[in-house]
Amino acid sequence: MSPVLSEFERAIERGLFRVPECTECGAAVWPLSEFCSVCLGVVRLGPGYGDGSRRLRGRIVECSMEIPSGRFTGSSSSSVRRSFFCLVAFECGIRLIARLAAPVPPAPGDLVVLSSCGLSPEGSGYIFEVSTPDAPEDPASPTNM
């Protein structure tokens, strides 16, 4: 595993999404790679998002499907909101599939913010969650592990 990848995974394990950036041209590099896909410059990790101190904003590109309730372990909260998988174009220039909990499906162009991230339980990838910025911040975050 490359140093930048292990550093990235250590951060996302703690719920921080550190955007990989090219040190030469400044492009956000995703999927994460040691070298920039544009200019082959060295990639470093930028500031982290996801702990609430900084907000990474994006817009819904498309909403693909609704996740059946009960599929996620540990989500036995009182919330009756539904979950959707969305393709989100973030302001830093990268696109991610993220989960959105909302009462109704989002529309393309809707503004969202990255609210949390982490490693998937199977260890096969990353989990990203977004929320709509209009909604009040959830004081009881369900991500206590």
Ligand SMILES: [Zn+2]
């Ligand atoms: Zn570059």
